[in-house]
Amino acid sequence: MKFCLKGLFLLLLTILLLGCGNQKKNDFSEEKQKIEVGYITLNKQEVPFQQELSGRIKAIYKSEVRPQIDGIIKKRLFKEGSYVKKGDILYVIDPDSYQATYEEALATLKSSEANLITLKLKNERYKESVKFNVISKQEADDAKAAYLQAIALVEQNKALVKSAKINLDRTKIKAQISGFIGISNYTVGALVSQNQTNALTTIRDTNKVYVDLSQSNNQLFKLKKLNKDRIKEDKINVNIILPDDTVYKHTGKLKLQEISVDEDTGYVTLRAEFPNPDGELLDNMFVNTVIESGSSSAFLVPQQAVTLDAKSNYIVTTIQKNNTTQTKIITVIRAIGNKWLVTDGISQTDKIIIEGLNRINEKSIVIPKDLNNLYVDNSKAEVK
Missing domain, CATH: 2.40.30.170 (Efflux pump adaptor protein, beta barrel domain)
Structure with a gap:
């Protein structure tokens, strides 16, 4: 009987100690999470x-500056890196041949204009003469046709003069915008053409x-x-x-x-x-x-x-x-x-x-x- 009571006491003590241990473990875990x-x-x-x-x-x-005609550069009239204004002359291409073409076209125009005056007067005379049967109608018609042809020739020669004048003016290469001009890629004496790829210089x-x-x-x-x-x-x-x-x-x-x-x-x-x-x-x-x-x-x-x-x-x-x-x-x-x-x-x-x-x-x-x-x-x- 004493042995049984002693064993029961030990069992209860063990359970109590285990419970305390688990409680401490739980308390420790809870504390650890905080x-x-x-x-x-x-x-x-x-x-x-x-x-x-x-x-x-x-x-x-x-503006990339390029020539619009063929020729040899005779002058360069700007300082590289300077400011240029629209219309300033930058390069001059040798104008002699273009000047000659212009003068020839101008002379041809004057000749055609003088011939026009003669044919105009003839046409007026024939117009009056045909009324009185002095000349045939065919002759009057021929005179009128010659007069009209002379008018057309004068207009054609005026266009040739204008074209020649444009090419002559293009011997002076001008700035198209105002701005600072860059380095010149061509020197005096260089041959340039209107279809070339490289610009003479650039204005910005x-x-x-x-x-x-x-x-x-x-x-x-x-x-x-x-x-x-x-x-x-x-x-x-x-x-x-x-x-x-x-x-x-x-x-x-x-x-x-x-x-x-x-x-x-x-x-x-x-x-x-x-x-x-x-x-x-x-x-x-x-x-x-x-x-x-x-x-x-x-x-x-x-x-x-x-x-x-x-x-x-x-x-x-x-x-x-x-x-x-x-x-x-x-x-x-x-x-x-x-x-x-x-x-x-x-x-x-x-x-x-x-x-x-x-x-x-x-x-x-x-x-x-x-x-x-x-x-x-x-x-x-x-x-x-």
């Missing part, structure tokens, strides 16, 4: 969008210039979506960063009506227009530009608070009222420095975990710690 994490709350802010794109300067007006009117820019089709779509009204009114400003890293003093406007998509790269060519009164921007010069493409109300979330799920969605982890955690899929537009520009998926009341993400899971109970003073900067940022 993990301290740092969180932030964010306010929406108006974020100005800026995009940096490289581009090339293009003169709006460019750079009072206003284009800047052709390349942008991906996706970025262009976003730009149009954010700036629908401003594009129509030409209100998207563009600034040029010069090679010395200074900002060009004149602001340009973005023109989107002239675009083409490259089938291979998916990039689009945009065009901006700039004033260039001092000629500081040179044709074909590479520059960097900054497009001020509007603004949007959005969140700027520190990148360390954002992770990717199994489907490569951007997510943040938030703290609920009972100190559990929940993940949310967010819409990320692009990076701004060390932050993500987020337009959807979170609210201003969300407590977003920024520290301790690697120590928790969906079952964790967390101990929240406010880290807004360390991570939240509500100053305006620029999209680049």
